[in-house]
Amino acid sequence: MSHPPNNLDDDEVFENALEECLVAIAVRVGNYISSRSLRQPVRTSALSGATYVQELMHSRVRCYENLRMEPNLFRRLCDELKGFGLEDQRISVEEGVAMFLYTIGHNERVRVVAERYQHSTETVHHWFKSVLAAIIRLGTQIIKPRYPRTVQPEIQGHPTWYPYFKIEENKHKNYN
Incomplete structure (x- = not known):
């Protein structure tokens, strides 16, 4: 919005600002409507x-x-x-x-x-x-484990995986 010249009164400044605002709104509404009207259906194959x-x-x-x-x-x-x-x-x-x-x-x-x-x-x-x-x-x-309370040999011999299963195995032993 531009600054008003010094010779305009407050009503004219307001009317000019309002007119600029309405023009900006009209342009945006026009752009929106035209973008919506340009949309084309995408999924249009005859075979659903x-x-x-x-x-x-x-x-x-x-x-x-x-x-x-x-x-x-x-x-x-x-x-x-x-x-x-x-x-x-x-x-x-x-x-x-x-x-x-x-x-x-x-x-x-x-x-x-x-x-x-x-x-x-x-x-x-x-x-x-x-x-x-x-x-x-x-x-x-x-999917059911074949032996639910035992640790598989591949895991039991692996130093990275076994510590996690060792805890579970001990819990099972305490409950038996």
């Missing part, structure tokens, strides 16, 4: 993620190449994960698990998976976290 997953289920080879497992195992995994907290939402569990497996199986970035499955990066991220949490819960049921 759900359709893509269904297509993969009809080909054993393609399913294995993309999800790293055969269709029958994929369906069984989805059914198991439903028992560990996953449920259909706007996207099916099958599509969410497929996005997760595609991500880890090919070390893909979220943006690439979002483009492939035609969802936002937020949706892909949400499903990745949800499927990972369900797999961790499933893993605690499947």
Whole structure:
């Protein structure tokens, strides 16, 4: 804002300042509106993620190449994960698990998976976290130590790792 000439009264100074402020606001609003109107849809493939997953289920080879497992195992995994907290939402569990497996199986970035499955990066991220949490819960049921109260020989003989397990081993001996 420029300094007013000495011959202007306070009302004129106020009106000039107000006019400059309104012009600045109008320019910013115009820029905002034009930037919003230039936006184009990004995920516009004719093949949706759900359709893509269904297509993969009809080909054993393609399913294995993309999800790293055969269709029958994929369906069984989805059914198991439903028992560990996953449920259909706007996207099916099958599509969410497929996005997760595609991500880890090919070390893909979220943006690439979002483009492939035609969802936002937020949706892909949400499903990745949800499927990972369900797999961790499933893993605690499947993975059990063979000998829960013994230290493996590789660890027991290693000077860096054993001190941490030695404490646990002594605790177990005290409880027996």
